[in-house]
Amino acid sequence: xxxxxxxxxDIGGKAQVLLAYLDPxxxxxxxxxxxxxxxxxxxxxxxxxxxxxxxFSRRPPEPDDTxxxxxxxxxx
Amino acid sequence: MGxxxxxxASFRDRSGFVFTRDGRLCRQVNQSYQAEYELLLGSGLYQExxxxxxxxxxxxxxxxxxxxxxxxxxxxxxRIPFISYPYEWCFGQxxxxxxxxxxxxxxxxxxxxxxxxxxxFNIQFRGPRPVLIDTLSFERLVEERPWIGYRQFCQHFLxxxxxxxxxxxxxxxxxxxxxxxxxxxxxxxxxxxxxRFRPGLALHIHLHAGAQRRYADATSAxxxxxxxxxxxxxxxxxxxxxxxxxxxxxxxxxxxxxxEETNYSxxxxxxxxxxxxxxxxxxxxxxxxxxxANTGMFSRLASRQGIFTLSIDSDPGAVExxxxxxxxxxxxDLLPLLIDLAxxxxxxxxxxxxxxxxxxxxxxxxxxxxxxxxxxxxxxxxPLSDIAAWFSHMxxxxxxxxxxxxxxxxxxxxxFRADIFDDYNEEGLEKAFAGxxxxxxxxxxxxxxxxxxLMERR
Numbered sequence: 338x339x340x341x342x343x344x345x346x347d348i349g350g351k352a353q354v355l356l357a358y359l360d361p362x363x364x365x366x367x368x369x370x371x372x373x374x375x376x377x378x379x380x381x382x383x384x385x386x387x388x389x390x391x392x393f394s395r396r397p398p399e400p401d402d403t404x405x406x407x408x409x410x411x412x413x
Numbered sequence: 414m415g416x417x418x419x420x421x422a423s424f425r426d427r428s429g430f431v432f433t434r435d436g437r438l439c440r441q442v443n444q445s446y447q448a449e450y451e452l453l454l455g456s457g458l459y460q461e462x463x464x465x466x467x468x469x470x471x472x473x474x475x476x477x478x479x480x481x482x483x484x485x486x487x488x489x490x491x492r493i494p495f496i497s498y499p500y501e502w503c504f505g506q507x508x509x510x511x512x513x514x515x516x517x518x519x520x521x522x523x524x525x526x527x528x529x530x531x532x533x534f535n536i537q538f539r540g541p542r543p544v545l546i547d548t549l550s551f552e553r554l555v556e557e558r559p560w561i562g563y564r565q566f567c568q569h570f571l572x573x574x575x576x577x578x579x580x581x582x583x584x585x586x587x588x589x590x591x592x593x594x595x596x597x598x599x600x601x602x603x604x605x606x607x608x609r610f611r612p613g614l615a616l617h618i619h620l621h622a623g624a625q626r627r628y629a630d631a632t633s634a635x636x637x638x639x640x641x642x643x644x645x646x647x648x649x650x651x652x653x654x655x656x657x658x659x660x661x662x663x664x665x666x667x668x669x670x671x672x673e674e675t676n677y678s679x680x681x682x683x684x685x686x687x688x689x690x691x692x693x694x695x696x697x698x699x700x701x702x703x704x705x706a707n708t709g710m711f712s713r714l715a716s717r718q719g720i721f722t723l724s725i726d727s728d729p730g731a732v733e734x735x736x737x738x739x740x741x742x743x744x745x746d747l748l749p750l751l752i753d754l755a756x757x758x759x760x761x762x763x764x765x766x767x768x769x770x771x772x773x774x775x776x777x778x779x780x781x782x783x784x785x786x787x788x789x790x791x792x793x794x795x796p797l798s799d800i801a802a803w804f805s806h807m808x809x810x811x812x813x814x815x816x817x818x819x820x821x822x823x824x825x826x827x828x829f830r831a832d833i834f835d836d837y838n839e840e841g842l843e844k845a846f847a848g849x850x851x852x853x854x855x856x857x858x859x860x861x862x863x864x865x866x867l868m869e870r871r
Contacts, residue, residue, distance in 0.1 A: 357561040358428070363629065364624035365563050369559035
């Protein structure tokens with residue numbers, strides 16, 4: 338339900354209706370939900386690929402001295 | 414203390430509004446926006462965007478709010494030298510404005526926020542650089558909810574850019590009719606079939622228009638999906654790639670012939686440049702509007718002296734080339750705009766007050782009207798006295814080049830029509846302008862039959 342997406346907990350944890358002042362358009366909303374999965378998946382894939390590449394391409398001369406790159410969660 | 418005058422364009426968003434008082438521009442932020450405002454500043458997003466030149470800076474103001482019952486605080490934003498509108502921008506300007514909007518959205522997403530609108534009217538230009546002027550455009554990101562500004566972005570930016578690139582650059586003028594951007598079903602109908610084979614246009618214009626039609630009456634979603642943060646990033650990156658893939662080149666004889674001052678010898682041009690420059694040094698105007706500026710050769714005489722200069726032309730190719738030069742020069746004092754002086758931008762929107770007419774945004778301190786008068790008087794049939802009256806509303810100083818009938822440019826305009834312009838000569842011009850202007854100087858341009866006047870409004 339469109340209305341349900343707009344019901345989110347606010348900073349204090351209380352439910353708050355976040356209705357936009359602008360009409361986002363039902364079709365525009367639904368299209369985003371349909372395609373963002375694919376586009377977001379590609380972003381997540383790219384981010385993971387970047388991490389894998391980074392892990393293998395950086396060959397530290399003394400492995401013990403190099404800090405491990407921080408884990409970034411693909412897809413947030 | 415004077416009365417606060419609320420800006421007529423500032424009514425849609427209840428987060429606050431812009432007002433002027435005693436010539437100062439201020440923005441009231443309402444209590445309903447307090448949490449979002451504090452997040453914008455507290456998250457570091459405000460400072461990051463200001464440092465990148467993507468958002469106007471502001472300072473807290475001690476001005477009393479005009480609507481104290483709603484007010485959280487009052488801000489005084491940095492002023493933009495001239496408010497321009499998307500239908501006055503060339504392709505390159507609209508494209509940079511689109512990319513700036515997406516860049517802001519990407520940076521906002523990275524700091525847990527999102528643009529709650531994507532209006533092209535929220536972008537202004539400082540020289541060639543686009544900047545967001547609406548500090549209240551941000552909200553806390555609700556990850557599972559789609560981007561509110563998506564439809565507006567496609568209507569205000571993507572659809573006109575696609576139409577300009579793939580159909581005809583003059584279709585940017587549809588933005589003047591459709592003040593909330595070009596309807597996507599209209600864009601989809603006007604775009605060529607090949608646009609469906611470009612994934613970005615297929616998705617954000619054609620499928621988007623289809624989804625709007627199909628789900629027009631939807632009250633509950635057909636999909637129960639939720640957005641993710643990478644979904645938001647994916648959408649913005651895809652829009653960015655789509656915009657970057659759109660190009661327009663000024664080509665063909667119609668544009669090319671314009672760029673050369675064919676009626677001038679090299680010495681003639683040098684002399685006209687020197688005369689104009691010495692006039693500007695003499696009158697030292699605070700602002701200059703160069704009307705019929707072509708690619709802005711004479712506009713730069715003013716902007717290089719640090720004078721804020723509008724470089725106005727009705728030829729999209731000339732404005733595009735002018736803008737490209739501005740990007741290279743990075744001068745904040747020169748703004749090329751696409752305006753047809755025979756039909757300048759009108760007042761538009763609710764009560765005809767949301768978007769100002771060209772005249773309302775004046776007057777200029779000085780106008781350069783070089784090789785312009787024959788276009789107004791002969792091509793547009795405007796009587797000389799009407800032209801004089803119009804100029805007198807628009808400027809104090811007028812630098813006017815008179816192009817006489819024997820000039821080949823005028824002969825070209827008259828070649829297939831009756832010469833009904835008996836008073837079109839120096840004497841007729843001086844007589845027509847005498848009521849509203851005082852002639853300060855009158856200098857012939859070397860190796861030509863043209864004359865350069867300096868006039869001051871009476």
